[in-house]
Amino acid sequence: MNSSNTERRRSAAYKLTFTAPAAEWNEALPIGNGRLGAMIYGGTAEEKLALNEDSLWYGGPRDRNNPDALAHLETIRRLLLEGDAEEAQRLSLLALSGVPETQRHYVPLGDLSLTFLHSRETSDYERELDIMTGIAAVRYRADGILFKRELFASFPDEAIVIRLTADRPGAISFLTRLTRGPGNRYYDEIVKADAGTIVMRGNGGGAGGVDFRTVLRATAVGGSSSIIGEHLLIDRADSVTLVLTAATSFRFADPEAQALSAADQVSQTAYDTLRERHADDVRSLMGRVSIRLGSADENADTLPTNERLARVSEGAEDTGLTALYYQFGRYLLVASSRPGSLPANLQGIWNDRILPPWDSKYTININTQMNYWASENGNLAECHEPLFDLLERMREPGRCTARTMYGIEEGFVAHHNTDLWADTAPQDLYMPATYWPMGAAWLSLHLWEHYAYGLDRAFLERAYPTLREAAVFFEHFLTDLPDGRVVTVPSVSPENTYLLPDGRPGILCAGPAMDSQILRELFTACIKAADILGVDDDFAMRLKTLRARLPQPEIGKHGQLMEWLEDYEEAEPGHRHISHLFALHPGTGWSPEATPVWTQAARVTLERRLANGGGHTGWSRAWIINLWARLEDGEKAHDNVQALLAHSTLPNLLDNHPPFQIDGNFGGAAGISEMLLQSHTGELSLLPALPIAWSEGDVEGLRARGGWTVGITWSGGALREARIRALRDGACVVRMRGDAFVEVVAEDGSAVEASSDGAGRIWWQTCAGTTYALRRSERSQQA
Template sequence: MNQLNEKLWYRQPASKWEEALPIGSGMLGAMVFGGIMEERIQLNEDSIWYGGPMKRRNVDSGKRMKEIRELLFQGKLNEAERLARMTLTSAPKHFGPYQSLGDLKLFFHGVSGEAQSYRRELDLQEGIVKLKYDVSGIRFEREAFASYVDHVIVLRLNADVPGGISLSAHLGRRPFDGQISREGSDTVFMTGQCGPDGVHYCTTVKAVATGGSVFASGDFLSIEAADNVTFYVTAATTFRFKDPYEECLRRLEVATAKEYSAIRNDHVQDYRSLYGRVSLELEECERNDQNRLPSAYPADERLARLQEGYSDNGMMALFFQYGRYLLISSSRPGTLPANLQGVWNESYTPPWESDYHLNINLQMNYWPAESCNLAECHEPVFDLLDRMRENGRETAREVYGARGFVAHHATNLWADTDIVGLYMPAIIWPMGGAWMALHAWEHYRFSMNEAFLRERAYPILKEAAEFVLDILVEDKSERLVTAPSVSPENSYRLPGGQVGRLCIGPSMDSQIAYALFQASIDAISMLQIDEEFGQRLREALEKLPEPRIGKYGGLMEWAEDYEEMEPGHRHISHLFALYPGEQIAPNHNDELAHAARISLERRLAHGGGHTGWSRAWIIHFWSRLKVADMAFEHLKALLDHSVHPNLLGDHPPFQIDANFGGTSAIAEMLLQSHREEISLLPALPAVWRTGKVTGLRARGGCVVDIAWKDGKLDWAVIHASSDRECIIRHTPLNRRASGADEQNSGHKALLLRMVGGQSYRLGLADFDNDSLYE
């Protein structure tokens, strides 16, 4: 691969946070600005949340649920919503936010003038931010990375002139500075608390220099005339450690006992063990002006040129790998999951509290975890689910009178499961836990690890399914539906003009329930347990509303064919059954697939896709429909309109799900694996005429490599981890633009019987025969 397509580089320092470059170890994060006379390293630690755990449940919540349901069935929407707002919502109404840890600032002395030959880059192959420039006749170089191995952020500064580095370093958290103290002559630390009952934290900075001197002066560290200096930064809180200060000192002692080269090598080796599993090469269709490849330009200029209409396949490959880098850097075993901003947040009052939104956003963060070969990065989600189950059992019992566990539209550091907020189109939605439970099922489907299914996934699925079973009620058509609920975050209008948010049986709820019940039934069959519970699920499954087609020819968003208030709404919840669900798929139920397409086109015709994460979801829909040209058009639109100069996603403002959703969408364009089939190049756009991808994962425990030339499959290798048979499909080039039914375009499928541990190489000719390939 062109290595320049695995680097984000720039000709100037970052002038604002959205231009800085991220590093992270999952638990620790930082944004590196690359300043000349003054450097800012904005710091994060994943458990720095304001406030502590609290009992916020409304004392009246369990008493009025039946009355609210009755009002909804009577069509008295305003009365139902008024009562629900007063009796179901928590007190207090909102979470405390995820916050910045603070800033490390470096003030350089003894140099002046304009910097020459400036280059700032993030090397995705090493997970290191690098900086080079000349000033005052000295060549300066810096490296910054966050080590998961040693739990430290490392900043290394070099000069090519002995004694060329003089600076002072300061640690602060304006306007919430903690107590700043010194530990010896080379270390400063800051301690404090994140609000009443919140976590106590400590962050420490230690400087180690070659040549010159290091000493503490006031609350600064001063480095004078050093040849090089290495800063070690770490942080801890009482969320994990009884004494964060002692933990920080322990980490610094371990890290500084190693040579810098050893810490760097350990970091690169650990990081590459994840990042190096997948490669993507997309050949450029053409060179740009002056016969230069697009990768010859810095990332911000490449973005601008893409927006001007230049082609840049390499930028899309870069964006794909950048998403994988961000997931590795913000979600590792033992850390908290990536929140709305991953682990990177400069604010003390961030948008939406930078929490965990469960009505699409946290789920989208982890869509690339399995398909893009980062399964370990998924583990923090299961840890959070385990804590949510504890709280969610109490919420289910006290609010709904139900068994199992529930979570609503958002949660936080403390795995809160109550109905938080006042935004009625979003908050009274009881399916957050059910959707999240499906992530445990997906982790099993990709790995086929029966121990994980038995010990972790199935208990989560069962409790989520128990709750949904208990809250389902019969509607006037004797279908089992949820009530009260919402179609996240949309509103509808009744024929008489009354506007509602609370509703009975939104389509997304029925589709999630379908996926949850089916997954639980499949797990019961595989594990040979709980057959009586499985029978209850099968009976309920038969009574769930099926996806229905409405008056505009698209799928209905609610159980009734209401008029929606915002036809171009950013949420497209009623297409859950298309993605990430599998209930609707071309070749299996084409009428519903066509209706899903009409729904999608209607959303877009009315301005849909205006947020980064929504655009990423749209790419998935077009990919599942196998309409390659539209998938590509919206991928380009994502890069044109919904990323910042540092390629971080833009809601607006910054929200990281566009990055993770975009990465997953590109994988979905190249490989799909659902309904017991593997589809090669299902939505390959014409402009990606030649390329190769290696290391993508498919459900059923397979790793898949694919190469193509001139828009045609060249070869594919499927590495099997278990014995199984599977239908392998390939979408011909002339069918990708329209999404037409493959079954009407000639036989392009084969049945592959695989043995675990074996690899199978397929070529285009294999799909021209009625094949049973063994």
Template sequence: MTSSHVPDRTGCRDDASPFSYDTTNQHLHLHYTSPAAEWSHALPVGNGRLGAMVYGRPGAELMQLNEDSVWYGGPQDRTPRNAAKHLPLLRQLIRSGKHVEAEELVRRAFFSTPHSMRHYEPLGKVEIEFHHASVEGYKRWLDLETAITSVVYQYEKVDGTVVKVRRDVICSYPDQTMILRVVASEKIQFVVRVNRTSEVEWETNEFLDSVESSGNRIVMHATPGGKNSNRLCTVLGVTVDDLKDGGLVEAIGNCLVVTSACCTIAIGAHTTYRQADPEAAAISDVDSALARPWSELLQRQVADFQTLFGRVSLRIWPDVSSTPTSVRLAASPPDAGLAALYHSYGRYLLIACSRPCPYGKPLPANLQGIWNPSFAPPWGSKYTININLQMNYWPASNANLPECFFGPVVNLLERMAVRGAVTAHTMYGCSGWCAHHNTDIWADTDPQDRWMPSTLWPLGGAWVCIDAVEMLKTHYNREMHVRLAQVLHGAVSFLLDFLIPSADGKHFVTNPSLSPENTFIDPKTGVKGILCEGSTMDTTIVRWAFELYLWSDKKLQPDSPGRLRNIVRSALARLQPLEVSPSNEILQEWGNQDYAESEPGHRHVSHLLGLYPGRYISRRKTSKLCDAAARVLQRRAAHGGGHTGWSRAWLINLHARLGEAEECERHIELLLSNSTMPNLLDNHPPFQIDGNFGGSAGILECLVQAEEGIMETKQGGKEKGVVIELLPACPSSWERGEVKGVCVLGGWSVSFSWEDGVVEDVVVTREEEGLYGAVIVFPGGKQANVHGPGKHVVSTTEKGLQTGKVVGFDLD
């Protein structure tokens, strides 16, 4: 047994933490009257790299820990070596409608060995034995505005003395540590342990190397497993503020026994992914944090967090935020204010799981953000790039969090472009780079799994690249543009090589192609098929990539076009158009083939990519395609579509683009009632965080939308502009509300309030000279034009409101 030597720090009440629940800004609280019984009730904290699920248990507290670079295994070489040799035959079989033969060839020549990429694992867990089993006055909450999760309660000692306890947890970005503050009305004793245990008990030895305690510190080392895996180290340190009054930290075995009325616990962790010596780095983080008083740690964390979270706000009434969150969630229908909380929670989660990393090599949010409790997580908790990673970042644009997107995603794209060049050349004989429907920490670009409806689809990387470049149109960043231009050039080069002439020679199509995870019935043979030529999703991605390349190249090199510009423009003109089915008037999913869906209620609606997040299908620009897209959604709904959380979230955004407020309201209610766990995390099932982000973006999409158009100038001429529509799909139950700081195309920020569908004064702001002016379209169709940078207040009572107008959408 050794006593710790910790700094002598007085001021046990330096934070004056109350032993009660503070209801200030309660509309931004998730709050509960009982501790978390299981993971789906625990509350998440994170700083982009480190994360924890905090259970808030008074007896045996549990904090499930994650660090974004803890993955099983190192880089792999899985590229199918002879695939390109078999590509001509595969294309011929697909074009001939020989579905069975084509799929058999894919199994033999195009699947990877091993078939799976690496998977994400937990960092470990902190267990704290308080032994406060019978408590009163219990309250647990997460304050989204400050990113603090707290617990208060009281218990009675044997002698009748009532002891009050408060615990606060933050995950500090400035200090790169998890901080737990424990304050009590008198000294209490508790035991702290750090561990890393598998759900399967006998597997634990495979994932844990050592745990040792000494002084006021616990150090845990582990190797996640797999060849060339990152090694990890977690360090936990404790300091007591009441050392002179008998506060004490003792190391016993591999745990710490703390006796104190006010103490701070700091947790740091690193892996060899970023640090050659993860133990030294983690100790440095912990010691630096513990050298600061709690009040300073808290101030630094809150100030940093609010620079991001405070940019956008949303309130919707009626609101019953004083009611515990789990009770609100169980209500049918839920109160309108819960949708606003859900949106704010999405912004909170994105900040907590995806930020630039001060140690370099940032990683994006995976299928579970950073909060994964399992050593064998669903779908490996990887980066799935046929919808899921993209959906993770849908709110990054309109909710004004570009930093959360650019650093992590662009870093991954740059590494994928290197690895994907090998995949493109070896598998398809193409220049440039490509990636299939998944990637991992090592930017693996080869086919994942051996599941025909998803595996052989080499356009996943192009879609991620599109999202990154598209982000520049709202949040322009020249440094990121220059970096992305190189990545986009490679993605477009691959697409140009991968395209082949259609059977009639009129168009360019992708082959092999598929519509992610969906299957069809070939009406000619009755055979169930998967592979096709030029799926609607593929065509949309190729068109979008080509148009963004032209925009990007012209913006970076206005007077010296890149060598690809004319080639891209020529190929763009020959892309296959979107087709409407003559049999049921829905948008065709498999290109120019009028195939029937084998699963009409399928969760993916990939062929509607051009409606959302794209803008090729629009109520104003393409009414026929818009009607066909609406019929797709009607057909999906009639057959049970939207049954997963992320799919339901996509439907909200799609219906919002169609201006269908009632459908948006229905799907938001279903997302909350059927696909949301008590801690408001998305339930696929199982947990998958993309639904939170997609739903968060969709709620804003109901209130503000924007697209490019032609607007009238002050002189009566015409110029490119952004059409900003207010309340395009606002549910009728959202009787009153206010939104501030929503970002749209052209760098515009929009704020306004509304009541009973009537918009009050609008403030639109653009900090710098942007791409376009803007036309503000109010409910009912009235319009107003704004030009130039600065703050513009548009009053709904001004006579000038009716003078501004949109005059067209032909941007060429």
């Protein structure tokens, strides 16, 4: 392969490319620095950036806990345990619902438009996003002049930067303005700060809504710039740098002073310095993992991204696009969740609607959690931190909800949604989701996951009180059944409906399988954490006793895992949620080897779901990929990767629920990782779900629980080499497909004494900071 082809293929591995501007939001390209985001359309007559700031939401904090909940709680429990779901549901709508029923919703910062004064006739158009550097670019010719734009959202400099150049002096003329909302009616004023700066002032709306300020500054080389009314005008410049900053009163007492100060600092820095600082920052995260799946398809690699996606929709295999999709998922996390920002919401940070789908907030019965499935194994651990920050802010509201709704004085609780203000009261009047009390419990497990990967004792010391408090709530909330088991009641199995024997639908229930599985994970994490830290022996013993009384998984009449305590039929057999497979993924308790009966029942459950139309939403399909990977079925996992790309991916590679919802991107990336490396059983399982289509390839930089960083090379469907870097001293246990005849060599070239059980496992003692290479030996290759 000649050097130009090599460079083109390397470029294709990290670039989304297009040959036309975005016709709509679903074709635009996302940039972000965690706090600020933009969707770039790349137009030639007019460029548009749809803007967001992560803390700009409608309305302020409220106490929405229903004051009548506690008085009716025992009646609701009694009705459910007696089998009267209908009456329990009627009373719950009145007594358990939030007052008012809805939380706050995320809103856009506005739009930035640039109207160009050159000819509308253009040629040689190119639009791209380099996800290794986080830089978007637009190139085209008009009037015989080559125009270029580069755009990025800088984390180090806290600004969106736009650079406009041309290959002829004095060629750049345009006018630009800030607008917000339909009819441009959702801000208060635009003022001139100085000769090259305008400021938009406004409020998110609603009682207690945050104030926002958006600053736009233009610096031109050559030509002239001026402000007329709400417009910045650039006339016959050689080059122009636009800087956009924003701040809200959620973080700053004086958001205007903050935004202007940030613009001042950026404007005083040379563009090349800004660009390099930004690219180095993104590259430092994105460059930790490389991935190649299957052999090269040079024809596909040179096609625009939307055409490659269309080919997959028609049945083509494009392993390069799959690898790009994986890295794009990591890029979206880098762009939407950085230390100090809010966590990625239902749309990351990219929302263009004043009233967005599902409020674009934090849905914590799967979606927010899925946003972070790829953070640890994808080597982006610091991008996980905003979720922990939100969870910490949820503790005080969650204590209030625990007291007011449930009469519990210890611990904290949250339901299926939260918002900017860490609201924990039930959201909506949607029976299949609203009255589920497991949100804080599931979120708290992310603290344990972060520790399990990084083994940072200091972090565990900080996280343990939150884990403990989430578990303490359920010490008091769990209800005894006559047979001695303890269950959550009232609850639901998100967001499913069962059928009673007489055909009537039921939703509220006692002890759905997911709740027991989450609590088993939470109690186990607390027990392990207490042991590591040498604290809370009595509490750990109480949790062990409670854990033993949780319902065990049961198998129903179809051979499926039962979702409820009774073997009900489902109203919707192809339902998008697969809640009762939590223990398989993202839980860590099951595997085909350790729990073959339950995993076989999980397989039946998945097959029944898919046979009845399951996986019809992007995030549900992504969850299914992870589940098949945990079942070590590479072909089924691959089929669902293909389906995710073919049916649930927009032209710009964003996930399509529909409409756009970002969790499918994150869940899909996590699923690809799970197909190549698993660590939930306490071992490193290499290539556990490798499909035939990926029969050769390599990956570098994946992380595993236990403090390992792993690289793998394979061909012919078999391992050729694995590279394992140890964070700590201790035993490393590796499981791989096929035989275990491998040589283990330390990075200094010395052989390492290793043991094998002859059934695919090998183990040896590690030294912190050392990389070990596992290579297939001659004996293995001859065999």
